[in-house]
Amino acid sequence: MMHLSSYFTVVAISLLFSFAPSSADTHENFVQCLYNYPHNTTSISKVVYTQTNSSYSSTLDFSIQNLRFYNASSKPLVIVTPLDVSHIQAAIICSQRHGMQIRTRSGGHDYEGLSYVAEVPFVVLDLINLRExxxxxxxxxxxxxxxxxxxxxxxxxxxxxxxxxxxxxxxxxxxxxxxxxxxxxxxxxxxxxxxxxxxxxxxxxxxxxxxxxxxxxxxxxxxxxxxxxxxxxxxxxxxxxxxxxVPSTVTVFNFPRTLEQNATEIIHKWQLVANKLDEGIMIRINMVRVNSSQSGKPTVQATFESMYLGGVDELIPLMQKSFPELGLVREDCTEMSWIDSVLYMAGFKSGQSTDVLLNRTQLNGLSFFKAKSDYVRDPIPDVGLQGLWPLFYEDEAESAYVQFTPYGARMDEISESEIPFPHRSGNIFHIQYGVSWQEKGDEALQRHVDWIRRLYSYMEAYVSKSPRAAYLNYRDLDIGVNNNGYTSYSQASIWGLKYFKNNFNRLARVKTKVDPLNFFRNEQSIPPLMLKGRK
CATH class of the missing domain: 3.30.465.10 (Uridine Diphospho-n-acetylenolpyruvylglucosamine Reductase; domain 3)
Incomplete structure (x- = not known):
């Protein structure tokens, strides 16, 4: 399956590029182009879904992971679920010929729905069948x-x-x-x-x-x-x-501490040590609102979630030496295999079969969702944390979270330019902010999005600057977008430098070389340099 010799199809494509897309072209022309394309083995007709197809909605909805985009008005004119590479080739060539944009979807987790929502005529290339x-x-x-x-x-x-x-x-x-x-x-x-x-x-x-x-x-x-x-x-x-x-035995723990249990002080110490711990241990913090067991009133709970590549006999002395403030003891820890730790961290119940990993749907059902991200280079002072907690008590924060993920060890050793992902040495941890809700309607959406934007604004004083960095996989269109047509390099730099820092220019140069006419584009795609200034 994976040998390139089985992938190549010799196709005469030069003629296809001699046709300029016409406004008169419709998705019917696109579909006919797909059917006429020479295919390796499998007919493409079985994996093409137009809006009149009875399976169109179920195919589109299956991989949607965010209810914000569940009933979007901008739906794809066609969905293609390729069974082999020739189907992908056909979709790319025919999309260019007939003026359609392509959005590619694998799991559907893009936080802003860019893999299945667009404001222009588009095709979803859903790779769900290519999973060997x-x-x-x-x-x-x-x-x-x-x-x-x-x-x-x-x-x-x-x-x-x-x-x-x-x-x-x-x-x-x-x-x-x-x-x-x-x-x-x-x-x-x-x-x-x-x-x-x-x-x-x-x-x-x-x-x-x-x-x-x-x-x-x-x-x-x-x-x-x-x-x-x-x-x-x-x-x-x-x-x-x-x-x-990975070792045959790893050790995990989920250790909750509320504000009444000195969570603020423990988080402060975590900031000083988490990125300096042994490379085999990762301790992230997940902060949510809960009801206090002492007063019954809302409080913030910080859960210290950890996986250690080794046994509990090695972990406990390590924690007592470097992070005694957490108060971790043997009874808080569980030894298991690495694959069982995958289930544990994903929130599955103890003893569940690894077969649950084959379930492609969300563990806890769908919700409306918005997220943002930051990087922290200096510890957030206690006053900064104290100012964060009241935001959790607002109505919109009922299902919100703030997550701190530590850096250090291998993440500090890899150069910022080794790959486009630039967030390496100098960061002590990464932050993900998220808010979800179940209420339908624009009013509920606006309230929750406003809440996370206020949270993000509050945190500005404590996070990376020039640029205020962000993580591409936690996609956030608030930090800047391309226009619907062609976007200049300078316009795209507004968001591009936040995701990629100094690597953004090299990404644009690669784009210029491999896709100079900017066919593969979306609201936050890399622009080619040669389109600088073009409208």
């Missing part, structure tokens, strides 16, 4: 198709080895296509870096319909798609991963 995974234990590698989820990847690794893992995210239903191309945080990041740091090859279909591996695409493009977002450069079909060693 091949694990090579002997060489500690795996090929994973971009439509597979990280849960499916973890499961496949665990079926072949008890001492191999992969450093990717916590939520099992996240798609590997977008997750790896944006970076990929997880509980192994202090030991092994990001998911993108451990990608060693890839297959991508470019704007001309060519299928390229690392050698064929060249090191510039290979650099760009590992942290720069794949959707700006083509359609990623598969990743080759370097798997990492």
């Amino acid at each position: 995974i091949k694990v090579d234990v002997e060489n500690s590698t795996a090929w994973v198709q971009a439509g597979a989820t990280i849960g499916e990847l973890y499961y496949s690794i665990s079926q072949k080895s008890k001492t191999l893992g992969f450093p990717a995210g916590v939520c099992p239903s996240v798609g590997t296509g977008g997750h790896f191309s944006g970076g990929g945080y997880g509980f192994l990041m202090r030991k092994y870096g990001l998911a993108a740091d451990n990608v060693i090859d890839a297959h991508i279909v470019d704007v001309k319909g060519n299928v390229l591996d690392r050698e064929g695409m060249g090191e510039d493009l290979f650099w760009a798609i590992r942290g720069g977002g794949g959707a700006s450069f083509g359609v990623i079909v598969a990743w080759k991963l370097k798997l990492v060693p």
Whole structure:
């Protein structure tokens, strides 16, 4: 499956580019173009869904992870769920010929719905059928198709080895296509870096319909798609991963502390030590509103969530030496296999089968959702934390969270320019802010979005500056957007420097080389340099 020889289809595409898109073109012309395209093996007609198709809505809705976009007015004219690479090639070539934009979806977790919502005529290329995974234990590698989820990847690794893992995210239903191309945080990041740091090859279909591996695409493009977002450069079909060693036993704990239990002081100490701890331990903090067991009134609970690559006998002395303020004891800890720790961190109940990782739907159902992100380079003083807590007591914060993820160790060792993801040495932790709600309607949406924007504004004094950095995988259109047509480099820099810092210019240069006419574009796609000033 993963050998390039099985991917290539010799196609005469030059004529297709001689046709300029016409306003008279319709999606019917696009669909007819798909049907006429020479395919490798499987007819494309079985995987094309127009809005009149009885399976259109269920196909579109299946991978939507945010109710903000569930009934969006801007729906795709066509959905294509390719069964092989020739279907992707056809969609790319025919979209250009008939003036359609492409949005590529793997897991549907884009926080702003960019993989399935657009304000222009567009096609969703849903990679849900391209999810094959091949694990090579002997060489500690795996090929994973971009439509597979990280849960499916973890499961496949665990079926072949008890001492191999992969450093990717916590939520099992996240798609590997977008997750790896944006970076990929997880509980192994202090030991092994990001998911993108451990990608060693890839297959991508470019704007001309060519299928390229690392050698064929060249090191510039290979650099760009590992942290720069794949959707700006083509359609990623598969990743080759370097798997990492994990011990047969790891130790986990979820340790809650409320404000009445000195959470503020413990968080302050955490800021001083979390990025300096042994590389085998990751302790993140998840802060939410709860009712106080003492007064019954709302308070803030900080849960210290941790995974340690080793046994509890090693962990406890380490914690007593470096972080005694937490008060962790053996009874708070549980030893288990790495794959069971994946289930534990994802919130599954103890004893559940690893088969649950194959479930592509959300664990706790869907909600309306908005998130933002920050990076912290100096500890937030106690007064800063004290000012944060009242925001949790507002009505809109009932299902809100603030999450601190520590840096240090391997994350400090990798250069800012090694891949496009630039947030490395100097950061002591990363922040994710999130708010969700169940109420329908514009009024509820505006109230909750206003709340998280006020939270974000409050935190400005305590986070990175010039630029105020952000994480691509926690997509946030508030920090700047492209216009509906072509966007200048300077306009895109408003958001681009926040995600990519000094790597943004190199990303634009790669874009100029591989997609000069800016076919692969969205509200936060990398612009080509040559379009500078073009409207």
